[in-house]
Amino acid sequence: MIYDLLIKGGKVVLKNEVVNNDIAIINGKIAAIAETIDHEAELIIDASDQYVMPGMIDTHVHVCEPGRTEWEGFITGTKALAAGGTTCYADMPLNALPATIDRHTLQLKAEAAKGKNYIDYAFYGGLVPDNLERLEELSDEGVIAYKCFMSTCGTDNPDDFSNVDDYTLFAGMKKIAELGQILSIHAENAQITDRLGEELTAQGRTAAADYVFSRPVLTEVEAVKRALYFGKETKCPIHFVHISTAEAVEEIMKARSAGQDVSLESCPHYFTISAEQLEKIGPAAKCSPPLRSIEEQERLWKKLIEGKIDMLTSDHSPCPPEMKHSPSNNFFEVWGGITGCQNSVDLMFDEAVLKRKLPITHFARMISSNPAERFNIPNKGEIAVSMDADIIFIDANRSYVVEEEGLYYRHKHSPYIGRMINCRITKTLVRGKIVYDLDQGIVGKPLGKALKLKNGRSTLNMI
Numbered sequence: 060m061i062y063d064l065l066i067k068g069g070k071v072v073l074k075n076e077v078v079n080n081d082i083a084i085i086n087g088k089i090a091a092i093a094e095t096i097d098h099e100a101e102l103i104i105d106a107s108d109q110y111v112m113p114g115m116i117d118t119h120v121h122v123c124e125p126g127r128t129e130w131e132g133f134i135t136g137t138k139a140l141a142a143g144g145t146t147c148y149a150d151m152p153l154n155a156l157p158a159t160i161d162r163h164t165l166q167l168k169a170e171a172a173k174g175k176n177y178i179d180y181a182f183y184g185g186l187v188p189d190n191l192e193r194l195e196e197l198s199d200e201g202v203i204a205y206k207c208f209m210s211t212c213g214t215d216n217p218d219d220f221s222n223v224d225d226y227t228l229f230a231g232m233k234k235i236a237e238l239g240q241i242l243s244i245h246a247e248n249a250q251i252t253d254r255l256g257e258e259l260t261a262q263g264r265t266a267a268a269d270y271v272f273s274r275p276v277l278t279e280v281e282a283v284k285r286a287l288y289f290g291k292e293t294k295c296p297i298h299f300v301h302i303s304t305a306e307a308v309e310e311i312m313k314a315r316s317a318g319q320d321v322s323l324e325s326c327p328h329y330f331t332i333s334a335e336q337l338e339k340i341g342p343a344a345k346c347s348p349p350l351r352s353i354e355e356q357e358r359l360w361k362k363l364i365e366g367k368i369d370m371l372t373s374d375h376s377p378c379p380p381e382m383k384h385s386p387s388n389n390f391f392e393v394w395g396g397i398t399g400c401q402n403s404v405d406l407m408f409d410e411a412v413l414k415r416k417l418p419i420t421h422f423a424r425m426i427s428s429n430p431a432e433r434f435n436i437p438n439k440g441e442i443a444v445s446m447d448a449d450i451i452f453i454d455a456n457r458s459y460v461v462e463e464e465g466l467y468y469r470h471k472h473s474p475y476i477g478r479m480i481n482c483r484i485t486k487t488l489v490r491g492k493i494v495y496d497l498d499q500g501i502v503g504k505p506l507g508k509a510l511k512l513k514n515g516r517s518t519l520n521m522i
């Protein structure tokens with residue numbers, strides 16, 4: 060037997076240890092891991108001095124295709140993800156048009172995605188006020204989970220995604236619990252954030268700091284506590300997306316200790332850019348929940364080091380450049396969403412592992428095995444025999460400055476431009492195929508496959 064690929068001499072990040080090992084791959088799967096594998100292979104790659112770890116599974120990406128492909132699209136979005144060390148992602152049900160709220164709109168998106176993804180992918184279904192009767196069909200079509208917004212979601216198209224009222228949140232949770240699925244929640248209080256924004260705008264207070272002031276910590280914490288209460292009463296599994304405050308993390312961890320089925324993610328921007336920097340960086344760093352103060356950021360870092368951030372996601376939420384520009388410098392008017400998915404892994408490896416000495420095995424859990432386990436993505440998330448060979452190489456001896464030219468996004472307004480990052484993704488493999496190489500760039504054609512997740516089971520096929 061001849062292996063398809065042999066990765067020699069890497070610092071391999073296994074579940075609980077980092078070992079100098081060789082990895083043998085055949086038919087897209089990891090076939091063997093050992094100190095030395097001297098065996099024939101079609102291709103042998105020298106991984107000396109590189110960390111060899113499971114690729115990131117980014118379960119929070121807005122690709123915006125179909126319908127708003129000019130915002131990003133599958134081709135450029137997944138090139139950026141691959142170049143950033145992500146090997147599988149989940150596309151959110153909003154920002155594309157139509158929003159993914161039933162079988163028909165999911166099939167439209169699945170059709171649009173065919174043959175355009177450089178990495179493997181899954182789709183979210185949405186929970187909105189008028190699709191309670193259509194949730195089941197989304198589950199039948201294999202969505203990874205459901206997503207709802209408790210705050211308004213920032214787009215103004217009537218076809219777009221509407222945030223849930225309390226009845227829809229409660230009734231939706233009951234239905235999703237029956238379906239054995241997870242509800243992922245954007246937890247911010249809609250009335251307070253919207254009214255504070257209106258008041259400040261009316262007073263002519265429209266700077267970045269005013270935007271941050273309009274979405275105070277309490278608007279996230281109150282929404283988290285309300286959703287936890289509904290979740291407890293309905294027994295609905297809940298995942299909180301892009302949690303930005305330590306207080307919300309504590310509330311979620313308290314609920315989990317009391318036996319509730321709940322998880323949370325946060326995003327690199329909440330750990331690496333502070334509200335104090337917002338004025339300087341500008342609209343490229345506008346997001347909701349907003350970036351928090353440096354003190355809040357340090358409290359969130361403490362939660363990450365304590366192991367209370369289950370997973371990292373990019374919340375890549377791109378838009379055309381004109382949507383990040385306000386002629387009247389009104390920060391409320393520009394698009395809330397950060398273009399950043401190409402720098403989730405290297406930036407946070409630098410900040411967490413290299414600078415704050417977070418164990419690499421913990422980092423790998425946050426970016427890979429935890430999302431795979433939480434969202435029932437089979438055969439992914441870990442370097443182990445029989446798993447998909449979704450593998451990335453990280454060189455911790457190379458630094459670089461993020462520049463527009465190196466970004467694969469359709470629109471290059473990343474808040475990380477100009478930032479020094481002290482490591483580099485040098486290779487990304489999806490099911491044993493090189494899809495990105497630092498020297499060559501994107502390699503080959505889009506080979507990503509759609510994951511069809513059925514209540515925790517999945518069959519890899521094109522949907």
Ligand SMILES: NC(=O)NC(NC(N)=O)C(=O)[O-]
Pocket residue numbers: 121153154212213214245301345346347348374376395396397
């Ligand atoms: N419509 C959006 O893409 N919203 C996103 N925007 C952010 N986070 O600023 C989100 O995930 O809430």
Ligand SMILES: [Zn+2]
Pocket residue numbers: 245300301347348
């Ligand atoms: Zn959100």
Ligand SMILES: [Zn+2]
Pocket residue numbers: 119121151374375376
């Ligand atoms: Zn989002």
